[in-house]
Amino acid sequence: MKMEDMSLSGLDNTKLEALAQDIYSDLVEDACLGLCFDVHRSVKQGYFFLDDTDQESMKEFEIVDQPGVDIFGQVFNQWKNKECVCPNCNRSIAASRFAPHLEKCMGMGRNSSRIANRRIASSNNLNKSESDQEDNDDINDNDWSYGSEKKAKKRRSEKNPNSPRRSKSLKHKNGEFNSSVSTDIYKYNYNTGISYETLGPEELRSLLTTQCGVVSEHTKKMCTRSTLPEPELVMESDGYDVSDGQVLMGRLHWDGSSDISPSDSASSKASTTNSDPKRTKKKKKPSSLSLTAVGVDRGEREDRGGSGSGGLGGSSSSQSALGLPGRKKKPKLPAPLGPSIYDDLN
Amino acid sequence: MSKETQMRAAVNQKLVEMGERERLKELLRAKLAECGWRDELKAHCKDVIKEKGLEHVTVEDLVTEVTPKGRALVPDSVKKELLQRICAFLAQQSTL
Numbered sequence: 001m002k003m004e005d006m007s008l009s010g011l012d013n014t015k016l017e018a019l020a021q022d023i024y025s026d027l028v029e030d031a032c033l034g035l036c037f038d039v040h041r042s043v044k045q046g047y048f049f050l051d052d053t054d055q056e057s058m059k060e061f062e063i064v065d066q067p068g069v070d071i072f073g074q075v076f077n078q079w080k081n082k083e084c085v086c087p088n089c090n091r092s093i094a095a096s097r098f099a100p101h102l103e104k105c106m107g108m109g110r111n112s113s114r115i116a117n118r119r120i121a122s123s124n125n126l127n128k129s130e131s132d133q134e135d136n137d138d139i140n141d142n143d144w145s146y147g148s149e150k151k152a153k154k155r156r157s158e159k160n161p162n163s164p165r166r167s168k169s170l171k172h173k174n175g176e177f178n179s180s181v182s183t184d185i186y187k188y189n190y191n192t193g194i195s196y197e198t199l200g201p202e203e204l205r206s207l208l209t210t211q212c213g214v215v216s217e218h219t220k221k222m223c224t225r226s227t228l229p230e231p232e233l234v235m236e237s238d239g240y241d242v243s244d245g246q247v248l249m250g251r252l253h254w255d256g257s258s259d260i261s262p263s264d265s266a267s268s269k270a271s272t273t274n275s276d277p278k279r280t281k282k283k284k285k286p287s288s289l290s291l292t293a294v295g296v297d298r299g300e301r302e303d304r305g306g307s308g309s310g311g312l313g314g315s316s317s318s319q320s321a322l323g324l325p326g327r328k329k330k331p332k333l334p335a336p337l338g339p340s341i342y343d344d345l346n
Numbered sequence: 347m348s349k350e351t352q353m354r355a356a357v358n359q360k361l362v363e364m365g366e367r368e369r370l371k372e373l374l375r376a377k378l379a380e381c382g383w384r385d386e387l388k389a390h391c392k393d394v395i396k397e398k399g400l401e402h403v404t405v406e407d408l409v410t411e412v413t414p415k416g417r418a419l420v421p422d423s424v425k426k427e428l429l430q431r432i433c434a435f436l437a438q439q440s441t442l
Contacts, residue, residue: 016433020433023370024425024428024432025417027367027370027371028374028416028420030371031374031416032409032413033409034375036405036409037405039391039408040408043395043403048395
């Protein structure tokens with residue numbers, strides 16, 4: 001409408017302001033009215049006073065503002081030093097330690113099952129044969145899981161005694177053992193079940209001329225340190241294409257058994273060195289077998305020496321990435337073993 | 347009807363037509379609830395009701411008691427903002 005435009009522009013400021021004020025007060029009155037209707041309705045419907053509590057309750061639940069006490073009037077660590085009686089073991093435990101204690105006591109927490117598994121596994125390992133080693137190799141062949149390297153230590157302990165793989169490897173191992181008596185150097189150190197009575201004199205002789213054969217009393221494992229000369233091992237650096245497993249094993253074997261001195265019958269040494277080949281094998285295997293197409297690359301890598309992940313592209317760098325988690329475990333192994341293997345790689 | 351009255355009526359009509367009045371109303375309500383004006387006034391209502399007796403309260407009673415207090419209780423900032431918006435609207439209208 002044009003009429004108002006004319007009149008508006010004709011008005012001076014005061015009038016405009018007055019107009020605005022009027023409009024404003026109209027709005028405020030609307031708001032007030034709205035509230036009144038609201039209240040009146042709630043009064044008539046009977047819910048107006050519902051949110052109020054009676055005087056006594058008000059006093060009871062009043063906000064407390066004293067020092068040392070929270071707003072409800074409760075003391076903060078009142079029950080911290082109290083002792084509770086565990087229903088399981090009937091011991092009296094401090095309140096703050098009660099929950100973790102109960103977790104372990106009843107065997108229901110996350111940690112307690114882990115610890116139990118580890119304990120079972122370690123007692124299993126002491127009793128069991130070296131079929132574990134082969135199992136580990138088989139598992140290592142899974143390229144997809146570099147996490148399997150990380151869990152290498154645990155994996156052994158978490159194996160199911162009834163798994164088909166274990167029985168399979170046992171059968172496999174027995175067959176292999178008989179055939180491999182002749183091919184001695186590149187052999188696994190797995191035969192705790194074998195005692196010298198079961199072997200014939202011929203087998204014994206051929207076995208003992210090539211290997212040390214000392215049985216550790218702790219782990220019941222036979223020392224497979226090679227008594228043959230070394231030169232064969234030098235060839236391995238180039239020949240990754242050639243039956244990687246055997247070559248690797250031989251080299252690892254040699255490295256591993258170098259730590260065992262004939263006079264050293266301490267079981268700890270034997271067990272660690274026995275486990276070393278396994279560990280280092282675990283690290284090596286994925287890198288070599290996972291990308292068999294890259295076998296050539298690895299050879300090149302070796303020859304260059306020290307190129308590390310170099311410019312070989314993603315696959316190699318992933319290999320080195322694969323190698324790394326294994327490397328993290330290195331410090332636990334005896335020192336001479338670590339550098340010797342990885343020096344070759346680099 | 348004077349010109350001024352006419353003009354006012356026209357302005358108000360424009361305000362409603364454009365939906366500006368509704369917007370202003372909502373804005374005011376929100377601001378008043380935010381600043382606690384509503385609760386204050388409700389408490390005052392309680393007093394009035396207790397005074398008059400729960401059964402006999404009428405709308406008119408409430409309105410006459412509550413409105414002047416309500417007007418006074420509006421915070422200055424809210425008032426200023428609303429006036430600003432109204433003036434802006436009027437200015438807009440005069441330029442159209």
